[in-house]
Amino acid sequence: MWSANSSGLGLDVAVFALVDCNNFYASCEKLFNPKLKDRPVVVLSNNDGCVVARSAEVKALGIPMGVPWFKIQQEARRHGIVAFSSNYSLYADLSNRCVEVLSQFSPNIEVYSIDESFLELTGFERQGFQAYGAKIRQRVADWLGLAVCVGVAPTKTLAKLANHAAKKNLAGAEGVCDFLSMRPEKLTSLLASIPVGEVWGIGRKITVHLEAMGITTALQLREADAEAIRARFSVVVERTVRELRGISCLELEEVVPDKQQIMCSRSFGTLVYERAELEEAVASYIGRAAQKLRGQDALAGALQVYIRTNIFKPEAPQYQKSLTAPLPEATSDTRVLTAWALRILKRIYRPGYGYHKAGVMLLDITPKGSQQFSLFAPSSVASARSGKLMEALDGINQRYGRGTLRIAAEGVDKAWQMRRGNLSPCYTTDWNGVAVVRAR
Amino acid sequence: MEGAEIFDGDILVVDKSVRPRHGHIVVAFVDGERLVKRLFRRAGRVALVAENPKYPTLDIQEGQELEVWGVVVGKFKRFGT
Numbered sequence: 027m028w029s030a031n032s033s034g035l036g037l038d039v040a041v042f043a044l045v046d047c048n049n050f051y052a053s054c055e056k057l058f059n060p061k062l063k064d065r066p067v068v069v070l071s072n073n074d075g076c077v078v079a080r081s082a083e084v085k086a087l088g089i090p091m092g093v094p095w096f097k098i099q100q101e102a103r104r105h106g107i108v109a110f111s112s113n114y115s116l117y118a119d120l121s122n123r124c125v126e127v128l129s130q131f132s133p134n135i136e137v138y139s140i141d142e143s144f145l146e147l148t149g150f151e152r153q154g155f156q157a158y159g160a161k162i163r164q165r166v167a168d169w170l171g172l173a174v175c176v177g178v179a180p181t182k183t184l185a186k187l188a189n190h191a192a193k194k195n196l197a198g199a200e201g202v203c204d205f206l207s208m209r210p211e212k213l214t215s216l217l218a219s220i221p222v223g224e225v226w227g228i229g230r231k232i233t234v235h236l237e238a239m240g241i242t243t244a245l246q247l248r249e250a251d252a253e254a255i256r257a258r259f260s261v262v263v264e265r266t267v268r269e270l271r272g273i274s275c276l277e278l279e280e281v282v283p284d285k286q287q288i289m290c291s292r293s294f295g296t297l298v299y300e301r302a303e304l305e306e307a308v309a310s311y312i313g314r315a316a317q318k319l320r321g322q323d324a325l326a327g328a329l330q331v332y333i334r335t336n337i338f339k340p341e342a343p344q345y346q347k348s349l350t351a352p353l354p355e356a357t358s359d360t361r362v363l364t365a366w367a368l369r370i371l372k373r374i375y376r377p378g379y380g381y382h383k384a385g386v387m388l389l390d391i392t393p394k395g396s397q398q399f400s401l402f403a404p405s406s407v408a409s410a411r412s413g414k415l416m417e418a419l420d421g422i423n424q425r426y427g428r429g430t431l432r433i434a435a436e437g438v439d440k441a442w443q444m445r446r447g448n449l450s451p452c453y454t455t456d457w458n459g460v461a462v463v464r465a466r
Numbered sequence: 467m468e469g470a471e472i473f474d475g476d477i478l479v480v481d482k483s484v485r486p487r488h489g490h491i492v493v494a495f496v497d498g499e500r501l502v503k504r505l506f507r508r509a510g511r512v513a514l515v516a517e518n519p520k521y522p523t524l525d526i527q528e529g530q531e532l533e534v535w536g537v538v539v540g541k542f543k544r545f546g547t
Contacts, residue, residue, distance in 0.1 A: 063498070464471050465474070
């Protein structure tokens with residue numbers, strides 16, 4: 027029923043799974059705290075501003091994402107909602123562990139965001155992706171104590187939708203939905219029930235235009251004239267149409283910005299031993315990620331850097347480490363982000379290893395203008411000037427090519443402590459945060 | 467948990483990937499508390515046994531929720547300094 031992607035022989039249909047952790051940040055908080063079972067839990071953005079994650083109980087109360095915490099104080103008290111400051115060290119560590127478990131299920135994995143990974147399952151048994159998905163789900167539940175949903179499909183865009191269907195219980199079973207084994211008419215009626223705005227890559231602006239054209243569901247977008255879509259929008263949206271038809275256009279590991287995270291990572295051509303070299307790589311990734319961040323008019327509130335040796339050469343000494351730092355104030359300034367990234371790198375770098383890969387991830391991304399200023403933040407004049415400088419930087423780089431104008435490594439002033447009123451312990455990354463258990 | 471050589475201040479190594487069985491020492495969540503006990507599961511009876519005569523065995527009643535969080539596979543002892 028699916029068109030083949032490249033061979034034209036109908037043999038090697040691609041298969042992707044999207045594995046997504048349910049209510050990830052809230053689930054991380056619940057995992058180590060027995061008092062939170064069945065309690066409504068929210069996680070707040072930096073400086074305890076807005077709700078950035080909700081447990082299932084909070085979703086059931088109808089509390090929306092992104093609502094400022096001070097606005098729901100009364101409701102929170104009435105329902106006994108427990109609020110946590112965001113603990114990115116904890117979330118990032120559990121995310122890494124999750125990726126480690128998922129790596130057992132496919133050699134090709136793309137860590138798309140802190141709580142989502144694409145697994146390529148092309149060539150795996152055509153029978154029983156439902157069972158394979160269930161196995162993935164069970165193992166993450168057993169080994170990590172986190173719930174995930176799995177969507178399986180011949181394209182990444184469809185895998186996203188399959189995951190959506192699994193999570194919302196629209197199709198599939200037990201948190202797993204496999205489009206490959208679904209009857210075509212069943213899939214058609216499912217796609218007809220999903221609003222077009224839920225389709226991966228279809229943002230709010232495009233949704234409005236599509237709706238004006240009478241395209242309101244995922245099915246209608248699938249059936250749309252691809253050429254016309256290309257002419258009206260872009261080749262990107264046309265690709266989405268083809269992906270909905272089961273023609274795989276997006277490969278694994280393309281650098282794609284997400285609403286909440288921007289990642290940039292790359293494997294090195296040859297092994298890298300020196301910190302100075304890693305610094306250059308990390309700084310250049312920050313440059314790219316920050317430009318992307320500014321491109322979507324947003325600010326990052328936290329930053330992760332990771333480095334690792336070549337895991338496919340087990341005979342060589344192995345080391346991998348990632349560390350996440352919350353920023354005193356959300357920023358999109360390449361200079362600030364670079365300075366922090368290099369500090370983190372200094373903390374995690376160990377000499378004597380041949381490094382194969384490094385990466386950075388910008389987290390806690392919020393639209394510019396909605397951020398909360400810290401009491402100790404640089405003055406608005408300085409930030410307006412920084413904005414202008416970054417604009418000039420991006421302009422020059424766009425015109426003369428990426429990396430024409432770059433940041434030389436620079437130091438940063440001592441960061442002011444930000445407000446994190448109810449921060450959970452770093453249960454998994456700090457000896458002082460290890461959970462205490464009663465022995466009697 | 468003195469009978470299991472677990473003392474105040476010890477750091478426990480907990481493996482969540484081990485399937486808990488009768489006789490394992492486990493970390494469990496019961497009634498909002500984090501406990502370390504020996505798991506008893508025989509003849510329809512589920513209980514958490516303290517390896518210390520000073521503390522009673524905790525029988526899990528019907529309707530009461532027991533979440534075995536992980537199996538204790540070792541410990542690290544910190545000497546007072």
